Amino acid sequence: MRQGNKASPARALERALHRLEDLCRERGQRLTRPRRAVLAKLLTAGRALSAYELLDLLRPEDGKSTAASVYRTLDFLMALGIVHRLESTRSFVLCEHPGGPHWVQFLICRRCGQVVEAEDERIAAATERLGQRLGFALDQRIVELTGVCEGCRGSAARH
Amino acid sequence: MRQGNKASPARALERALHRLEDLCRERGQRLTRPRRAVLAKLLTAGRALSAYELLDLLRPEDGKSTAASVYRTLDFLMALGIVHRLESTRSFVLCEHPGGPHWVQFLICRRCGQVVEAEDERIAAATERLGQRLGFALDQRIVELTGVCEGCRGSAARH
DNA sequence: CCGTACTTGATACAAAGTATCATCTGCAAC
DNA sequence: GTTGCAGATGATACTTTGTATCAAGTACGG
Numbered sequence: 001m002r003q004g005n006k007a008s009p010a011r012a013l014e015r016a017l018h019r020l021e022d023l024c025r026e027r028g029q030r031l032t033r034p035r036r037a038v039l040a041k042l043l044t045a046g047r048a049l050s051a052y053e054l055l056d057l058l059r060p061e062d063g064k065s066t067a068a069s070v071y072r073t074l075d076f077l078m079a080l081g082i083v084h085r086l087e088s089t090r091s092f093v094l095c096e097h098p099g100g101p102h103w104v105q106f107l108i109c110r111r112c113g114q115v116v117e118a119e120d121e122r123i124a125a126a127t128e129r130l131g132q133r134l135g136f137a138l139d140q141r142i143v144e145l146t147g148v149c150e151g152c153r154g155s156a157a158r159h
Numbered sequence: 160m161r162q163g164n165k166a167s168p169a170r171a172l173e174r175a176l177h178r179l180e181d182l183c184r185e186r187g188q189r190l191t192r193p194r195r196a197v198l199a200k201l202l203t204a205g206r207a208l209s210a211y212e213l214l215d216l217l218r219p220e221d222g223k224s225t226a227a228s229v230y231r232t233l234d235f236l237m238a239l240g241i242v243h244r245l246e247s248t249r250s251f252v253l254c255e256h257p258g259g260p261h262w263v264q265f266l267i268c269r270r271c272g273q274v275v276e277a278e279d280e281r282i283a284a285a286t287e288r289l290g291q292r293l294g295f296a297l298d299q300r301i302v303e304l305t306g307v308c309e310g311c312r313g314s315a316a317r318h
Numbered sequence: 319c320c321g322t323a324c325t326t327g328a329t330a331c332a333a334a335g336t337a338t339c340a341t342c343t344g345c346a347a348c
Numbered sequence: 349g350t351t352g353c354a355g356a357t358g359a360t361a362c363t364t365t366g367t368a369t370c371a372a373g374t375a376c377g378g
Contacts, residue, residue, distance in 0.1 A: 135309030150294030
């Protein structure tokens with residue numbers, strides 16, 4: 001929706017795989033089957049997945065997947081910056097803002113599980129400022145805002 | 160330091176236990192031995208502890224502690240608002256700002272483990288605004304900023 | 319096509335958190 | 349005090365999440 005992924009899922013997958021290929025080449029990293037597979041599953045799922053949900057999706061078409069391999073692959077994709085971990089739900093999502101390093105915030109609907117990735121300047125500035133004020137040189141900023149999204153508030157009012 | 164806890168730890172413990180007692184009475188909750196014990200351990204530790212670290216501290220003086228009981232007790236203390244969970248380190252800290260419900264942020268030193276709890280108006284406002292902009296009714300805001308604190312930057316420069 | 323540095327597969331394990339149910343107890347009412 | 353009992357604990361077993369190790373396999377530059 002946000003990027004037309006729903007409109008042409010095959011196209012979006014192709015784009016994501018190309019991006020992965022480029023990033024690997026740029027950084028001298030290998031492009032392997034599990035790396036492609038995990039990226040593909042995250043993309044087609046279209047939502048945050050736990051490592052073990054991912055494992056369940058991968059096994060039918062690659063019986064050799066294990067928890068260890070899934071975690072390794074996720075770590076790799078996170079280092080490339082194309083996957084993020086949601087600490088509050090212990091799950092993993094595709095990055096919606098591929099590009100250079102950035103500080104992002106997540107809004108998570110506790111009803112439908114939808115995850116929206118934001119890049120809010122005010123929050124970035126305010127957190128930086130707070131770090132400076134308290135003498136911290138920040139290198140990671142976890143901002144995860146949980147609530148109920150507009151759709152869910154409308155559809156199930158007062159419940 | 161911030162509240163003089165280091166200066167008189169026994170006094171601080173006494174204060175914290177009184178606070179727990181008051182809160183329990185106010186809300187019609189029971190004040191039990193494990194609840195006192197967990198609070199005491201968190202206070203005397205003076206830092207964030209994982210549930211299992213807590214368990215290891217509790218067992219010597221109460222062999223009946225179990226993971227389940229520790230988690231139950233932590234959930235209770237969190238509901239009272241006097242303990243917070245740090246998602247990024249899967250650990251628990253005493254609240255430094257007892258009082259009504261509030262939105263807090265944590266700064267965590269990755270070198271020494273120090274945790275500072277802040278209540279920053281700008282961040283509170285910016286996150287609220289972002290939620291509104293994206294149509295989310297927020298009920299939880301996790302903000303955990305990791306980096307290196309002033310002391311650690313000074314003492315181990317360039318490493 | 320070769321060589322090898324890096325990655326994977328396989329196994330085992332550690333850490334974190336939850337479910338269930340019988341027993342016990344804090345505390346309000348007497 | 350003593351008592352009754354809703355609510356908490358204790359005990360056990362289990363699920364979920366994440367890591368360590370090392371032999372075997374493979375992506376990719378030359």
